Each structure stands twice: as C-alpha cells, then as structure tokens.
Amino acid sequence: MKNFLAPEELAPTLVSWGANKANKLILHLLLLGFLAGAYIGFAAHLATVVGTGAFGWIGLKKFFMGAVFSVGLMLVIIPGSELWTGNTMMTMALLDKKITLIQMVRNWFWVYLGNLLGSVFLAWMIVSQTGLMDGVFGATALQIATAKVTTEIAGSNHNLAYFFRAVGCNWLVCLAVLLAISAQEISGKILGIFFPIMAFVTAGFEHAIANMYFIPAGIFAKQLPLAVRGSAIDATLLTRLNWSSMWHSNLIAVTLGNFIGGGIFVGVVYWLVYLRKENSR
Template sequence: MPFIAPGQLLPQLMQASVTKTLLRPLPLLLLGFLAGAYIGFAAHLATVISTGDIGWFGLKKFLAGAVFSLGLMLVIIPGSELWTGNTLMTAAWLEGKIRLRVLLWNWLWVYLGNLAGAVFLAGIIAAGSGLLDGPVGSTALQIASSKIAAEAWSFQHNLAYFCRAICCNWLVCLAVVMALAAQDIGGKILAIFFPIMAFVASGFEHAIANMYFIPAGIFSKQLPQALSGAGLSATELERLNPLAMWTDNLLAVSLGNLVGGAFFVAGLYWWAQKLRPER
C-alpha cells in the first residue's frame, strides 16, 4: 500500500492544519457536531459489545476497542472535525504557520460541536430508541458511574484520569497521523484500527467518547429496566450528574488529551524535525 514517508508527514500535517483555520464558526460547529455523533455511534456500539459476560479476561475490552475504531474511521474518511485530533494543529502553531488565537478559536468551536453531537446522540438513543431500557442501558449506567469518582471531587481520581487521557490521545493522534500517511481507504482503516483498539482495550480515557458515555448513563437513570439491572447504589446514582461529569471527568480528561496530542505527538515530532541536521 502506498504511503507518505515519515520525513514528509509533518509538512502535510501543517498544511492540513492551515486549511482547518480557514473554516468559519458555523462549519466548525456542524463538522464538530458530526464528529461528536460519530464517536457516539462507536461508543454505543462498544456499550452493546460490553454487555454480558465473556469468560476470557481482556476479550470484552478487545472487542469493545475493535468496534470503537469505527468512530475515527467515520470522522476521517468522510471528513469532520474532532477536537482530540485537532490538538495536532499545535505543530503548525509552533512552526509559525498559524496564530495562537486562531488555533484556540478552532479548538473552542470544534469542542462545543463535539459535545453537542455526542450528547444529542445519547439523548435520542436513550429517550427515543428504547435500546437503553434493558441490559444495554444497565451497562451504560455502569460505564458512566465508573468514570465518576465515588466521593466529591477526588484529586487521586482526576490525576489517574488525566494520565489515562494523555496515553489515549497519544495513540489517537498517532492514528490520525498514520491515516494521513495512508494513500488509500484500506490503509487508512488499518492505520486507525490498531491504535484505537489499543487505547480502548488498555482502559485509557477519551474526552469526546465520555461526552457520550456519561450522558448516556445519566439519561438511563430514568429508564426502569436499565436502572434495576445496573446494581448501583443510591450514592453512585446521585454522583452520576452533569456537574460531576465535568469536575470528575471531562476537565481532567480534556487536559490530558490536550497534553497527549499537542505535546507528545505534535510537539515532540516538530522538535525532532528541528533537531535533524540539514540535508
């Protein structure tokens, strides 16, 4: 399969970043909304796969990661805007090709669009489809509750999720870069599959995925069959709320994702290029 050589990838990434800055807020919101919904579709599918018992340790996580890779495929191949991937635009800023204000503007609108798309999908699946009023909804509640600290704001919990998020977006951004290197759809699918499967199976944390997982759990609190099968205590159910979603998860995970993509991929590859001797 043809692909772009490593030495030529960074210029391609920078050019793609510059192109992204030409988009106005409304297209950024719309494309961000689509990307949030696409990640939500993958998260719902992973929830379905995670329902029920599988004897072999790790197999359920592997299968959940395998199907979750669909989300980034839907983002990259048809084209939409995902905030975690857009942290790679940091390389273009370091090179002086885009201004910091423009970079932050892009991130703001894309992040808001991703949030809207993921929560919207969680809402229509929970409220209208009937698919969460049963065992899958119980799994959604368990997943969401596991992402919220058992007590009011916990430093240890948030530090753990910050570190998991660094590892997550390190892998996600490598998947984006490898997909950029691939020159055909088959190559892009393979480039996306393995890193995304790895981050989910490893238990790392992705902010946009959690924008679906946690609201899906919050919405499932209103579904009797989902609630009865979840086995959560009254305290755990009380802790599962929109405020805790931010204080106990999304703030730490978003910061960790930012570090994983902007520093460990975009920043270090940009720096490595600068350290290369002139040819």
C-alpha cells in the same frame, strides 16, 4: 508507486493540515464538530452493546469493545469532520508559524463545543427515544458512566489518574490520525486507525469526546426503570452521576490529558524532530 508518506514527508503535510483547519468558518467548525461528536457517539454506543453480557476473560471483552470503537475515528477521518482530540496536533502549525495562537484556540473552542453537542444529542436520541436501552444495554450504559465519575482508585487521586489515562489515550489517537493521513489508500487508512484505537480502549485509557457520550448516556439512562434495576448500582452512587460530576470528576482532567498526549507528545515532538532544523537554517 509508494502508498504511504514517510515521517519526514508527513510532518509538513500535518502543518498544512493544521493551517487549513484554522481558516474554516465558525459555522463549518460547529457543524463538522457536531458530526464528529455523533460519529464517536455511534462507536461508543456500539462498544456499550458489545460490552454487555458475561465474558470469561475481561481483557477479551475490552478488546472487542476497542475493536468496534475504532469505527468512530474511521467515520471522522474518511468522510471528513472535526474532532477536537485530533486537532490538538495543530500545535505543529503553530510552532511552524503558519497559524496564530488565537486561530488555534478559536478552532479548538468551536470544535470542542460541536463535539459536545453532537455527543450529547446522540446519547439523548439513543437512550431516551429509541427504546433500545431500557434493559441490559441501558444497565451497561449506567455502569460505564457511573464508573467514570465515582471510581475510587487505590493509591491515586481520581482526577490525576484520569489525566494520565487521557495522556495515553490521545497519544494513541493522534498516532492513529498520523497513520490515516500517511496512508494513501482507504484500506491503509482503515488499518492505520484500527490498531491504535483498539489499543487505547483495550488499555483502559480515557477519551474526552467518547466520555461526552458515555456519561450523558448514563445520565439519561437513570430515567429508565429496567436499566436502573439491571445495573445493580447503589442509589447513592447513582446520585453522584450528574452533569456537574461529568465535568469536575472526569472531563476537565481528561481534556487536559488529551491535550498533552496529542498536542505535546505527538504534535510538538514531531515538529521538533522533523521541522525545527529546517526552520533554523
């Protein structure tokens, strides 16, 4: 018995997958989106903890952060929830005329909102309510968040660089979703998710929903004295870490890049290769 779907078998499965998502109730999209945001937030918190402390080789540090971050997509895919970055592949169902543009945008809007609410809620809960973050872990959260909204990138526009980092990210994330859907056993789904997610984090790419946790976590950590002291971040940079900069210095560019990486480079391309000829007959 074959334990995976070949690409030509996977493509129509993805069309049905996208069509099913288009028909869900708004309340269900919000709730499942909230769960996915929280699941990605758990993984982001885990990556923050693992990324704290001295590493002799920064690449190894990023590898370990990517390895644990893969838990987030495992929680999204296997128990089931709605993650906007994966749902960008609904472009396949749109091109196959199984859903309308309005249905796709409706799904994206409510899932994106749910992801935002779940991520920010978890950041508030962990940073402000658990007592875990007023120290070295909170300092790491501040360093990660501040870097995402203030880093000057030599020879490149900040938002343009983050846009292309986001393209690479969701290209890999959606390939992880493809591998998970293709695999017919839990072990195969876990392995299919692990490697692309580990790769995007280790490579330094940008994920919109992860940033919905990382940046608010840093904003909340600004209220923790030991975290601020331990971060050794200049006060002028800390003032640039706020709810406004989260959007104009990160999330807008990253969201657009994630759409291109998943919706175009995976969804549209796979439809053109595996389904367009069938439709033209």
